[in-house]
Amino acid sequence: MDQSYLPSVIKQFEYYKSLGDKTIAQLSFNDLQKEFAQDSNSVAIIVKHLVGNMLSRWTNFLTEDGEKVWRQRDDEFNDDFKSKDELLANWNKGWDCLFIALKPLKSSDLDKAVYIRNQGHSLTEAINRQMMHYAYHVGQIVFIGKFIKGAKWQSLSIAKGQSKIYNTDKFQQDKRRTHFTDEL
Numbered sequence: 001m002d003q004s005y006l007p008s009v010i011k012q013f014e015y016y017k018s019l020g021d022k023t024i025a026q027l028s029f030n031d032l033q034k035e036f037a038q039d040s041n042s043v044a045i046i047v048k049h050l051v052g053n054m055l056s057r058w059t060n061f062l063t064e065d066g067e068k069v070w071r072q073r074d075d076e077f078n079d080d081f082k083s084k085d086e087l088l089a090n091w092n093k094g095w096d097c098l099f100i101a102l103k104p105l106k107s108s109d110l111d112k113a114v115y116i117r118n119q120g121h122s123l124t125e126a127i128n129r130q131m132m133h134y135a136y137h138v139g140q141i142v143f144i145g146k147f148i149k150g151a152k153w154q155s156l157s158i159a160k161g162q163s164k165i166y167n168t169d170k171f172q173q174d175k176r177r178t179h180f181t182d183e184l
Contacts, residue, residue: 006107008179014181019138027149029081031145036147042144045078047091048079048081050134054134055097056071058097061126065115066115114126
């Protein structure tokens with residue numbers, strides 16, 4: 001595990017970012033701001049929350065608590081983006097912070113203790129915690145995007161009714177060891 005864990009989690013984070021990227025690309029700025037019920041979150045609000053979380057968790061994460069005193073979490077649920085470009089710049093800023101923090105890590109770092117709200121985690125536990133949190137919210141982004149686009153949605157995975165064709169192609173290939181995202 002020590003040799004494959006960090007490259008695998010980086011690929012997983014890249015995959016979740018790509019799902020968000022591909023969804024956001026399909027939506028207009030108005031689409032990104034749509035809220036479907038009172039107290040529900042638009043894609044824009046989810047993006048703002050993810051960015052706030054990423055900046056807090058990954059800035060100086062080995063030496064400072066992951067819940068920074070400068071983070072204003074409650075404000076993350078107010079959409080104040082002025083444009084899609086601003087939203088995308090923030091989205092990328094959050095992911096850049098994460099990747100800048102993760103890419104230099106070595107397997108010997110995985111047992112280091114990091115803290116989130118004074119709760120200690122091994123680095124492995126903290127990475128897993130954040131990956132699941134981001135996957136949860138990216139899934140919401142994709143769901144909302146698909147809901148908004150309806151029949152005009154461009155599938156991000158195997159399209160409905162295409163499983164047999166997809167599997168036939170996969171099983172015609174030789175067995176090999178790769179990460180599932182290598183072919184995306």
